[in-house]
Amino acid sequence: MCGIVGYIGKRNALPIVIEALKRLEYRGYDSSGTALINDGKLAVYKKQGKIIELERSLPEPSKCAGNMAIAHTRWATHGEATEINAHPHLDCSGELAIVHNGIIENYQLLKEQLVKLGHKFVSQTDTEIVVHLIEQFRKSEASLADAVREAMKRVEGTYGLVVISQNDPDQLIAVRKGSPIVIGIGDQEHFIASDVSAIVIHTKRVIYLSDNELCIVREDSYEVSNLDKKPVEHTVSEVDWDISAIEKGEFKHFMLKEIFEQPITIGNAFRGRINELIGTSRLGGLNQPSSELRKIKQIHLIACGTSYHAGLIGKYIIEDMARIPVQVEYASEYRYRNPIIPDDTLVFVISQSGETADTLAALREAKAKGATVLGITNVVGSSIARESNGGTYIHAGSEIGVASTKAFTSQVTILTLLAILLGRMRSLSTVQGMDYIKELERIPGKVEEILAMNDKIRSIAESIKDSTNALYLGRGVNFPVALEGALKLKEISYIHAEGYPSAEMKHGPIALIDESMPVVAIATSDPLYDKVYSNLQEVRARKARLITIATQGDTRLAAISEHTIFIPDTLNNLQPLLAVIPLQLLAYHVADLRGLDVDQPRNLAKSVTVE
Ligand code: AGP
Numbered sequence: 328m329c330g331i332v333g334y335i336g337k338r339n340a341l342p343i344v345i346e347a348l349k350r351l352e353y354r355g356y357d358s359s360g361t362a363l364i365n366d367g368k369l370a371v372y373k374k375q376g377k378i379i380e381l382e383r384s385l386p387e388p389s390k391c392a393g394n395m396a397i398a399h400t401r402w403a404t405h406g407e408a409t410e411i412n413a414h415p416h417l418d419c420s421g422e423l424a425i426v427h428n429g430i431i432e433n434y435q436l437l438k439e440q441l442v443k444l445g446h447k448f449v450s451q452t453d454t455e456i457v458v459h460l461i462e463q464f465r466k467s468e469a470s471l472a473d474a475v476r477e478a479m480k481r482v483e484g485t486y487g488l489v490v491i492s493q494n495d496p497d498q499l500i501a502v503r504k505g506s507p508i509v510i511g512i513g514d515q516e517h518f519i520a521s522d523v524s525a526i527v528i529h530t531k532r533v534i535y536l537s538d539n540e541l542c543i544v545r546e547d548s549y550e551v552s553n554l555d556k557k558p559v560e561h562t563v564s565e566v567d568w569d570i571s572a573i574e575k576g577e578f579k580h581f582m583l584k585e586i587f588e589q590p591i592t593i594g595n596a597f598r599g600r601i602n603e604l605i606g607t608s609r610l611g612g613l614n615q616p617s618s619e620l621r622k623i624k625q626i627h628l629i630a631c632g633t634s635y636h637a638g639l640i641g642k643y644i645i646e647d648m649a650r651i652p653v654q655v656e657y658a659s660e661y662r663y664r665n666p667i668i669p670d671d672t673l674v675f676v677i678s679q680s681g682e683t684a685d686t687l688a689a690l691r692e693a694k695a696k697g698a699t700v701l702g703i704t705n706v707v708g709s710s711i712a713r714e715s716n717g718g719t720y721i722h723a724g725s726e727i728g729v730a731s732t733k734a735f736t737s738q739v740t741i742l743t744l745l746a747i748l749l750g751r752m753r754s755l756s757t758v759q760g761m762d763y764i765k766e767l768e769r770i771p772g773k774v775e776e777i778l779a780m781n782d783k784i785r786s787i788a789e790s791i792k793d794s795t796n797a798l799y800l801g802r803g804v805n806f807p808v809a810l811e812g813a814l815k816l817k818e819i820s821y822i823h824a825e826g827y828p829s830a831e832m833k834h835g836p837i838a839l840i841d842e843s844m845p846v847v848a849i850a851t852s853d854p855l856y857d858k859v860y861s862n863l864q865e866v867r868a869r870k871a872r873l874i875t876i877a878t879q880g881d882t883r884l885a886a887i888s889e890h891t892i893f894i895p896d897t898l899n900n901l902q903p904l905l906a907v908i909p910l911q912l913l914a915y916h917v918a919d920l921r922g923l924d925v926d927q928p929r930n931l932a933k934s935v936t937v938e
Contacts, residue, residue, distance in 0.1 A: 332351065360400070364493055365391050369423075375410045417687070418458045434453035489519050524725055534564065596737040632731070682711070729928055829850075
């Protein structure tokens with residue numbers, strides 16, 4: 328949510344920060360801006376709309392050759408997406424500028440105090456108060472860093488913030504609480520970003536700031552301390568992936584690339600974590616001896632959006648395979664409802680980005696209640712990865728498309744490994760465990776088979792692309808897949824879509840069905856197949872346009888469907904890993920055929936770091 332970058336070194340800063348900003352555009356894209364020191368003066372450029380608009384408005388690099396700059400791409404929270412509200416924001420003198428990711432909660436109160444002191448505000452943002460607060464403290468404090476420290480002590484809320492000042496032209500100041508900041512270490516140059524993907528092209532050596540830390544970043548050095556000026560040592564981390572992981576390559580969109588990566592990413596999630604001989608799995612980051620894991624009586628899975636849907640699948644498969652009750656909850660609800668967490672409960676937070684504000688707050692709430700909280704995350708070094716008591720990385724690689732695809736199947740793979748591990752400690756036999764492991768190993772190949780139907784799925788998408796509504800149905804472990812299919816369609820194609828348990832449909836949504844309504848139903852061969860088939864007959868009788876996801880060879884279902892996508896057979900608990908792939912492709916093609924911006928859908932941002 329909002330991307331921020333900074334550069335200080337010997338090179339021309341402007342092209343570097345603009346290029347870096349483009350890699351963060353998935354975090355927000357309603358306006359953008361940059362500030363740099365050019366000929367000793369602070370120059371600021373802002374534009375409403377995407378970064379390309381800002382880029383077009385910039386002077387030639389030769390006319391703007393400063394070697395320190397900050398930049399920002401915005402996802403609006405306070406104040407509309409206008410040029411005035413775009414960052415950077417300036418103090419009264421126009422000599423100091425900041426970019427900010429997060430929310431300042433007590434901004435009204437601070438604004439009133441600053442107005443009384445004579446400060447003039449031009450935007451409707453919460454951010455603008457921070458730059459004026461720093462300006463105010465700059466009058467009494469010995470250094471820019473001290474002024475920032477004092478200002479941040481007065482601010483309530485979350486921030487990842489970078490400060491530039493024409494009066495301190497040898498340094499940028501970065502400070503963090505609740506919103507990520509990474510410092511990239513180069514040769515006689517340093518980078519600041521809210522996400523390592525922005526700077527990995529320049530350096531793989533990074534440090535991740537922790538909350539309430541401030542970093543003075545100079546061309547040839549960086550100094551980290553807390554808000555009380557106590558120095559903090561950080562180990563330098565080495566980023567273990569390179570730029571090709573965040574380029575589209577031959578694909579038209581990141582989302583399509585990420586859908587096609589799934590045979591590899593699912594494999595990466597289970598590789599090294601399975602033991603075929605005794606039919607079990609190991610998840611190193613669980614940090615719990617087997618004797619403790621055997622005592623678990625309940626599991627809470629907490630997440631938002633697509634990660635929540637992965638959690639719902641986790642409930643079905645953990646309860647079935649390990650016979651442990653699982654409660655799945657939206658993080659935004661869990662954090663405020665004073666959850667009951669009995670002893671012997673293991674709490675998992677699931678988050679691709681590891682930065683989702685509600686999930687992070689739910690993690691803190693569960694920890695405050697004394698629970699052991701484990702993270703299932705993708706982004707290494709993210710807040711959730713660092714604050715949880717342990718956990719597992721899904722190893723899906725950078726996910727850039729705002730619509731999550733490969734992270735979902737990797738999360739489900741990890742939850743499957745968890746179900747096998749806990750199941751084997753309880754009622755699951757060696758042979759059953761071995762069956763799951765062997766079948767899991769076949770999943771990447773089966774996903775390849777489904778991806779080979781891409782053209783067919785595009786032609787189905789063509790036939791429904793002008794719909795205004797769609798209903799997704801699934802039952803048992805495939806019900807959350809229906810929810811996920813509906814979410815994918817609505818977030819990128821703007822078609823209203825709902826996911827429902829197949830049998831629940833007759834209690835209300837059936838009223839919506841007519842001959843114009845596409846009904847996408849997952850009806851793979853499983854113990855409930857006959858019941859789902861009957862539900863779909865009811866749909867057909869109301870003349871809906873039935874699109875079914877069926878197991879290969881199911882001619883019975885094909886006979887009542889307008890279109891059928893056949894997927895390979897697998898064990899019931901592994902069905903979601905296959906059934907979701909055609910739904911991802913269907914949503915992608917519908918959105919693309921409607922001419923929409925698939926990777927950056929309106930109003931959304933990749934990681935929601937505000938409440
Ligand atoms: C999915 O396509 C979304 N754009 C969104 O629902 C996302 O899954 C949600 O915001 C949670 O994100 P996280 O996994 O990074 O915590």
